[in-house]
Amino acid sequence: MEVRWDATVSDNSFWSEQGLAARPVLEAPPHGTVEVRVWPFGILAGSGVQRPIRLGLSGGFTLRDVLAELKTRFGAGFLEGMLDEQGELISHCRVFVDGRMIESLAVPVPSGAQADVEIILLVATEGG
Amino acid sequence: MNTATPEFAVAADDAWIQSSCSLCYGSCSILAHRVDGVVVKIEGNPDSVVGKGKLCGKGVAGIMTHYDPNRLTKPLRRTNPKKGLGEDPGWKEISWDEALGEIADVLRKVRQDDPRKLVVQRTTTVTAGRTPFQTFAAAFGTPNFSVSGGGQHCGNGAHLISGIMHASWSVVPDFAYCNYAIYFGASKGHAAGHASCSNMGLAADARARGMKMVVVDPMANFAGAKATEWVPLRVGTDAALALSMAHVIVNELDMVDGPYLQARTNCPYLIGPDKRYVRDPESKKPLVWDTVANAARPFSEVAAADMALEGEFFANGFQCEPAFAKLKAHLLKFTPEWAESISTVPAKNIRRLAKEFATEARIGSTIMVDGVTLPYRPVAAVAFRGNQGHMNSTYNFFAVDLLNQLVGAADVVGSCMGFNPASKGFPETGRPHYVPTPDADGLMVTGMWMGYHYPYPPSEPRLPKNLGLQDLFVMGMTSPFLNSIDQEELWQTFEVPYRPEVLMNFGSNLMMAIGNSEVVAKSLERYKFIFSFDLFLTETSQFADIVLPDASYLQSTDSRSNFPFIFSLPGGMGEWCWPIRQEVVPLDGEQRRFAEVLLELADRVGMRADLNAAYNASMNLQAPYRLEGDHAYTYPEICDLELKGNFGPQRGLEWFKEHGLIKWKKQPEEVYWRPFVDVRVPVYWEFMVSMWEKINAICEPRGVNIPQEYYDPLPDFLPCRSHQCQKPGFDFYAFYYRDTIHTNSFTMENPWLDEAAELDPFSYYVAIHAEVGKKKGLRDGQSVWVESESGRKVKGRIRLTQAVHPEGLGIAACAGHWGKGMPVAKGKGVFFNELLELDFAHVSPNNLNLDLCVKVRVTPVEA
Numbered sequence: 001m002e003v004r005w006d007a008t009v010s011d012n013s014f015w016s017e018q019g020l021a022a023r024p025v026l027e028a029p030p031h032g033t034v035e036v037r038v039w040p041f042g043i044l045a046g047s048g049v050q051r052p053i054r055l056g057l058s059g060g061f062t063l064r065d066v067l068a069e070l071k072t073r074f075g076a077g078f079l080e081g082m083l084d085e086q087g088e089l090i091s092h093c094r095v096f097v098d099g100r101m102i103e104s105l106a107v108p109v110p111s112g113a114q115a116d117v118e119i120i121l122l123v124a125t126e127g128g
Numbered sequence: 129m130n131t132a133t134p135e136f137a138v139a140a141d142d143a144w145i146q147s148s149c150s151l152c153y154g155s156c157s158i159l160a161h162r163v164d165g166v167v168v169k170i171e172g173n174p175d176s177v178v179g180k181g182k183l184c185g186k187g188v189a190g191i192m193t194h195y196d197p198n199r200l201t202k203p204l205r206r207t208n209p210k211k212g213l214g215e216d217p218g219w220k221e222i223s224w225d226e227a228l229g230e231i232a233d234v235l236r237k238v239r240q241d242d243p244r245k246l247v248v249q250r251t252t253t254v255t256a257g258r259t260p261f262q263t264f265a266a267a268f269g270t271p272n273f274s275v276s277g278g279g280q281h282c283g284n285g286a287h288l289i290s291g292i293m294h295a296s297w298s299v300v301p302d303f304a305y306c307n308y309a310i311y312f313g314a315s316k317g318h319a320a321g322h323a324s325c326s327n328m329g330l331a332a333d334a335r336a337r338g339m340k341m342v343v344v345d346p347m348a349n350f351a352g353a354k355a356t357e358w359v360p361l362r363v364g365t366d367a368a369l370a371l372s373m374a375h376v377i378v379n380e381l382d383m384v385d386g387p388y389l390q391a392r393t394n395c396p397y398l399i400g401p402d403k404r405y406v407r408d409p410e411s412k413k414p415l416v417w418d419t420v421a422n423a424a425r426p427f428s429e430v431a432a433a434d435m436a437l438e439g440e441f442f443a444n445g446f447q448c449e450p451a452f453a454k455l456k457a458h459l460l461k462f463t464p465e466w467a468e469s470i471s472t473v474p475a476k477n478i479r480r481l482a483k484e485f486a487t488e489a490r491i492g493s494t495i496m497v498d499g500v501t502l503p504y505r506p507v508a509a510v511a512f513r514g515n516q517g518h519m520n521s522t523y524n525f526f527a528v529d530l531l532n533q534l535v536g537a538a539d540v541v542g543s544c545m546g547f548n549p550a551s552k553g554f555p556e557t558g559r560p561h562y563v564p565t566p567d568a569d570g571l572m573v574t575g576m577w578m579g580y581h582y583p584y585p586p587s588e589p590r591l592p593k594n595l596g597l598q599d600l601f602v603m604g605m606t607s608p609f610l611n612s613i614d615q616e617e618l619w620q621t622f623e624v625p626y627r628p629e630v631l632m633n634f635g636s637n638l639m640m641a642i643g644n645s646e647v648v649a650k651s652l653e654r655y656k657f658i659f660s661f662d663l664f665l666t667e668t669s670q671f672a673d674i675v676l677p678d679a680s681y682l683q684s685t686d687s688r689s690n691f692p693f694i695f696s697l698p699g700g701m702g703e704w705c706w707p708i709r710q711e712v713v714p715l716d717g718e719q720r721r722f723a724e725v726l727l728e729l730a731d732r733v734g735m736r737a738d739l740n741a742a743y744n745a746s747m748n749l750q751a752p753y754r755l756e757g758d759h760a761y762t763y764p765e766i767c768d769l770e771l772k773g774n775f776g777p778q779r780g781l782e783w784f785k786e787h788g789l790i791k792w793k794k795q796p797e798e799v800y801w802r803p804f805v806d807v808r809v810p811v812y813w814e815f816m817v818s819m820w821e822k823i824n825a826i827c828e829p830r831g832v833n834i835p836q837e838y839y840d841p842l843p844d845f846l847p848c849r850s851h852q853c854q855k856p857g858f859d860f861y862a863f864y865y866r867d868t869i870h871t872n873s874f875t876m877e878n879p880w881l882d883e884a885a886e887l888d889p890f891s892y893y894v895a896i897h898a899e900v901g902k903k904k905g906l907r908d909g910q911s912v913w914v915e916s917e918s919g920r921k922v923k924g925r926i927r928l929t930q931a932v933h934p935e936g937l938g939i940a941a942c943a944g945h946w947g948k949g950m951p952v953a954k955g956k957g958v959f960f961n962e963l964l965e966l967d968f969a970h971v972s973p974n975n976l977n978l979d980l981c982v983k984v985r986v987t988p989v990e991a
Contacts, residue, residue, distance in 0.1 A: 002492025005503050005536045006391035006432050006803070014797040014804050015550070015563050041741040043243060043269030051737075084588065091582045094745035099754050101745075120738075120745050123262040123273045124581035125598055125605050 033058040034115055036066055041120040043081070049074065052116070057109070063095065064105035066117055081121055092122045141165055146173055146788025148689035148709040150681030151186040151193065151878075152871040154324040154696050155255050155689045157705075157789065158183060158190075160682060160712040167191050167682055167712055172325060176789050177698060177705035178690050179325035186320070186871060189880040193680065194713075196877060198664055198951060200677035201717025203227035211671050213649045219665075219675070224718060227659075227674050228725070232732035234657045235268070238630050239733060243269030247595065247610060247628045247655075249276055251635035253874050255696070256686035256709060258578070260723040260763075261634055263746045267730065267738035272595045272610070272628065277641025277872070277942070277961070279606030284977035285516025285525040288605055291583030293529050293809050294539060295564040295574040296546020296694040298322050301508035303330035303339070304700050305495070305542035308488035308507045310342040310481065311351050312366045312528045313514025319350035319868035321512075322547065326698035340488075342481060344369060344473075345514060346861070346936040347895065350868050353931070359481070360933040363861035363981045364518040365471040366511065368845040369478065370527035372467030375459040376482035377534050383486035385505070385536030389437060392802060393533060393811045394571065395452035396435035398424060398443055403817045403841055405569070406448045414569055417441045417450065424448075427570055451812035451841075458842045470845060472933070485509070489535035497541055497701065500796040503803060505535060506542030514865065517980035521972040522603065523843035526813075530843060533811050539802040548693040550575060550801035551704065554792055559774045560691070560748070564807050572807035576692050579605070586815060589822040592622050597976075600826060602819065604976030611642055611651040612966045621830045633660040634722060635678065639667035640873045640942055640959065643966035643978065644920055661722045664877060665949025679721040682712040686723075687767030687781065688747075701799050706774070707789035708767070708781075723763040731760060749773055813841045838974040849970065853983035855917055860896070860937035862914060862984040864960035867891050867941035876945055876953030885941075885956070892957040893927035895938035896986070901928045904986070911989040914939075916963045916982045923989060924958035937984060 037052035045051060055069050071079055082093045088105060089095065095102045096118040098110060109115050141164050149156045149170075157176030161169040170191055174181030205227065207218035238245045248265040250257045252275050265273045275283075290299050300316045300323075301309040316322065317331025335341060335354065343355035344366065352358040361369055377383055389395040396416040398406040405414035406424065413426035417436035424443030427435070437452040464475035488507045495504035509531040516525040529544070537543035553561040562575030567585055574582050581587065592600040595615075596607025600622060609615050610628070619627065631652070639648050645667070652658065652671040660672040669675045686709035690697050697705060715721070730739040740755035743766055753773035755761055761769075768781040775790055784790070797804050820839030827834045837846060850861055866872075869891055875881045885891035894914060896906065906912065908928045914937065915921035922944065932938050943957020963982045964970070970979045 003494050003503075004387035004391075004433065004492075005385055005540075006387055008494050008501050008503050009803040012804055012806075014795075015552075015801070039741070041738045042266050043271070045738060046239075046243060046269050090587070091577075092579070096744065099751040101748060101750065118741055118744070120266060120741050121271075122266045122742070122745055123579060124271065124587075125273060125579045125594075125596070125607075 034109065035113060036109060036115045036117055038066065038070065039116065039118045041118065043121055044119055060108060062106055062108050063097065063102060063117070066109060067105065082119065092124045093119065094122055095119050145710065145712045147712055148686065148707055149183065149187040149190060150254050150256065151190045151875060152320045152324065153252050153255050154321060156183055156187055156325045157707045158187060162712055165713065167194065173788065176707055177326065177703050177791060178323065178696070178707055180329055182325040182329055184320070184325055185869060185884060186875055186881060189878050192878050192880050193875070194682045198877065198949065200662060200664060200675065201719055202677060203718065204675040206673050211653050213645060217670055224720065227676060228728060228732060231659050231674060232729055234630055235729065235733045239268060242626050244272060244626055245629040246270045246632060247272045247274065247630070248632045249274045249634065249636050249638065251276055252279060253871055254635055254681070256681070256684060256689065257634045257722065259688065259746055260726050263742040264726045264730070264739065266746065267735055267742040274596065274610050275606055276636035276638045280608055280642055280978055281517055281980060282513040284605045284975040285521035286512050288583045288603060288975060289522065289525045289529060290546060291574050291577065294544070294546035295549035295572060297578055298512065299510050299544050299546055300327060300699055301510060302542050302545050302700050303334040306334060306339055306506050306508050307542065308340045308485060310344065310485060310509045312344045312370065312509065312511040314510050314512035315351040315866070316510060316512060318354055320866060320871060322696045323698040330698065330700070346863060346933040347865060347938045348931040349865060349890065359473055359477065361471040361473050362933065363863050363936055364520065364848045364851065365845065366515045367520055367524045367527040367843060368462070368467045368470035369473055370531060371459065371462040371843060371845060372464050372478050373482040373485065374527070374530050374534060375462040376464065376479050377486045378456050378459050381483060381486055383491065384534045385491045386437060387433065388536030389452055389811070390435045391432035392808050394808050395437055395450060395811050397427060397451050397812065398441060398448040399451050399454050399812065400446040400448045403814070405814050406443050406446050409444065415443055454812060455842055485531060486535055489537055491535055495541050497796045497800065502796060502800050503536060503540040504542055505537035505540050507535060507537050508532065508544035510544055516977060519848045519972050519979045520846040521977035522974045523846060527843040530811065533809065538809065540800050545699050546694065547699045548697055550798050550805065551693060552795065552798055554775055556776055557774060563801065564805055566807045570808045572809050576694050578692060578695060586819060589819060589826065591826055592624055595619070595624065595628055597622065600823060601976050603974050607976050608642065608966055608971050608978055611638065611648045612968070613647045613650070614967045615651060618968065621832060629656045631655045631658040633658060633668065633672070635662060637666040637668045637873050640945070640961060642961065643964040644962050647966045661725070665947060667945065667947040669949070670947060676725060677717065677719045679715055679719050681709060683715050683719065684721050685710050685764050685767055687770045701794055701796070703791040703793055705789055705791045708784045710785050721763065727763060736760060816841050834973050838972065848979050848981055850981045850983040853917055857985040858917055858983045859935070860984050860986060861935050862937040862939065862960070862963060862982045863980065864939045864941070870941045873942040873945065876943055876956055877950040879952050882952050882956060890927055891940050892943060894924035894958055895927045895929050895932045897932050897934040897936070898928040898930050900934045901926060906986065912986050913989060914963065914984050914986055916984055918965060920963050922959050922962050937986070
């Protein structure tokens with residue numbers, strides 16, 4: 001009996017979010033001002049900025065808002081190499097918020113009086 | 129010389145230590161037998177999945193590399209400022225403090241000036257170097273990272289396309305279930321390389337079970353010798369043969385897996401007259417033709433079974449066709465008769481092979497594995513270095529994988545599969561967790577990669593800022609332009625705003641590993657400062673200012689000797705396995721471990737916080753196992769944190785030293801992940817259209833011609849320069865192959881392996897077809913010159929054999945050392961790479977892979 005390639009699987013939940021091991025969940029941001037300390041590392045630290053960069057952001061805000069604030073302060077060149085043409089993080093740019101790796105700029109920056117955002121560009125190429 | 133030390137020798141010492149080999153990048157698990165402080169034997173570790181208790185000759189012989197009296201034991205500084213081929217550096221022994229002080233001064237200055245002026249280069253052989261050197265480069269701030277010749281020769285086609293199509297670094301047959309494997313210029317399971325010892329056992333079992341193995345290769349050696357059928361072909365014509373087989377399958381036999389193509393490829397996507405997807409005006413998603421609604425709709429809104437694969441439609445104001453219809457029409461020109469004229473493989477054989485492959489695929493069949501019903505496609509077309517080491521690198525590999533895609537033999541039971549593209553992680557922690565995901569067009573993005581820029585989606589081409597120009601030629605991985613003769617011209621043309629000044633080299637002998645020595649030497653001479661971590665003084669370390677004596681793998685710790693799993697953990701069902709590498713014997717003399725030296729250098733340069741952050745990112749260290757601030761961690765402490773983060777607080781480095789490894793069961797949904805993950809792979813590479821336009825927009829105004837045919841969405845046969853050579857007397861296609869006895873140029877110094885190679889009929893010889901050789905009056909064992917069109921030549925001894933294509937000339941390995949620092953290796957074998965030109969004209973304008981075949985003539989030395 002011939003079976004369609006895509007008809008062999010009836011239960012498709014194995015890789016669903018429910019099937020994943022617990023992943024860090026960032027809490028919703030509070031209202032009020034949060035001091036965001038941005039720590040650029042590697043080539044991003046060579047922009048002549050003092051580490052950490054301290055930003056005061058208020059209301060519910062996301063990592064995208066943090067980067068927008070950095071762009072306002074230091075110009076678009078500061079973000080060069082971090083974002084693709086669609087304005088999303090490139091795959092070799094790694095961002096940690098309070099020690100947790102973040103894959104999307106839509107992630108809210110967590111609650112608390114202070115938040116730490118670490119950014120580094122890893123080596124893009126590899127061979128062999 | 130490395131000797132037993134009192135520390136290990138005072139008590140009765142008789143221990144078997146679990147660790148990992150490092151004689152090649154396979155990194156098989158080993159047991160090292162230490163008696164009174166001396167390693168007396170190395171065997172495979174039967175408890176490990178990696179090697180499964182087997183160890184190849186190189187691994188067993190590792191003991192001789194470790195105890196080689198020619199190992200470096202003290203830092204050396206050059207006293208002769210003049211660098212060049214044949215220049216004596218005038219080495220002078222210096223202290224580590226002096227060496228690191230000078231290096232740190234140089235690094236501090238260049239980092240302050242422009243960190244991109246540092247080039248970090250590492251050998252592919254020692255996988256333990258990958259994370260520490262990548263991490264150091266990221267922390268320092270340079271994008272200029274290279275993996276030397278190993279990367280340049282084997283990877284830009286094979287690895288990139290394995291990533292795009294199978295979410296993994298390489299592909300293999302699913303040996304446990306595959307019934308019919310066809311290899312194109314690959315030896316997976318029959319020689320060295322990724323998961324080599326494991327794969328050798330799996331392949332042997334598969335052949336014993338009855339798997340038919342067809343080997344397409346100009347030479348019948350490691351895979352061909354064990355094949356059911358050897359198909360000799362003209363060097364570099366793999367795409368012609370594979371595309372012709374695809375034509376037969378599609379247009380003559382009509383034996384494709386339609387449901388697979390509908391559900392898991394972009395074959396249904398509608399293609400407009402501009403070769404691009406026709407997209408939904410609102411969502412921008414590619415459209416397919418819904419045969420039920422009789423309308424064009426976004427792919428995500430149509431059941432796969434309702435998607436048209438053929439027909440002409442009108443959508444968004446365009447006449448359009450599904451990508452599969454485009455492919456079908458495209459393949460018509462690749463008739464077996466045409467392919468015979470290109471590849472020399474008889475047309476009737478091409479038809480037979482195609483029919484066998486499509487028939488054995490058992491399209492529509494299923495099988496139950498561990499209680500899970502899965503698609504069953506027990507055929508695999510695999511390729512590797514030999515296939516893609518050509519101008520036509522991308523299409524040579526793509527064309528072979530197309531065979532798998534046509535019959536649905538992709539990452540399902542028995543099929544062509546990547547090495548472990550999806551992992552749900554260790555059950556107690558869920559780490560490491562990765563799985564491919566779809567992009568906005570529904571196409572597959574890998575869940576794990578060796579570098580940190582994924583193979584798909586490609587970057588946007590831009591005016592390059594990397595010395596290798598990979599940010600312009602975005603299909604390129606390792607670049608030849610760090611060493612090519614025209615590098616300065618290219619950098620000027622593309623306005624690269626800086627030049628390399630410092631080279632940090634880890635074990636790579638790029639003087640031998642890339643191309644002809646004259647050109648590579650010139651590229652090294654231009655550096656203001658080179659420092660090199662080495663076991664021996666190589667032909668490359670002769671250009672260094674400072675050489676640092678490295679520890680051997682038997683003296684080192686590495687928490688991730690087989691991670692990422694996509695690199696060298698065996699695929700297929702079985703177990704996940706995370707082994708470590710640990711010290712078996714102490715350091716000797718003033719040798720130091722490179723990973724520790726890099727940490728000290730970071731401190732001396734004042735970049736420890738950057739390095740800690742880079743380790744957090746590259747190892748994905750999460751709290752509470754992150755590196756904090758600028759704390760001066762040791763490398764074992766970093767390893768300990770990574771292991772605890774992945775396997776729980778009770779399983780740190782000490783636990784792993786005792787147990788050697790940890791294993792857990794693979795699940796069918798991980799191994800055969802494709803049916804469970806809603807991603808498609810691109811059979812039609814639409815992204816190449818805009819990629820060429822963007823690259824050409826940068827190149828054309830600068831007078832650089834980028835042939836558009838290298839960027840067509842569908843694969844083609846594009847000839848190498850050697851195919852176009854008309855020079856009289858140049859009638860052999862010279863190529864090299866990886867000798868199973870040796871690893872690149874590194875193991876030539878190992879006396880046991882040298883002895884084995886001396887006894888081998890081919891290792892140190894030039895293989896020519898017996899009948900052809902006799903017609904030319906050549907004798908077995910005769911010394912000859914092998915000369916390229918441009919006059920580069922190497923000397924070697926002839927081996928007449930029937931196991932090579934009549935037009936082929938095969939040379940083993942990366943031999944022919946000339947330096948004094950590796951006396952066992954000196955003068956052995958033939959230095960094939962000396963024949964290779966190293967310039968833009970000999971590089972794929974698509975993926976930057978070097979063209980590794982050369983048209984040559986052969987003349988007796990005595991003449």
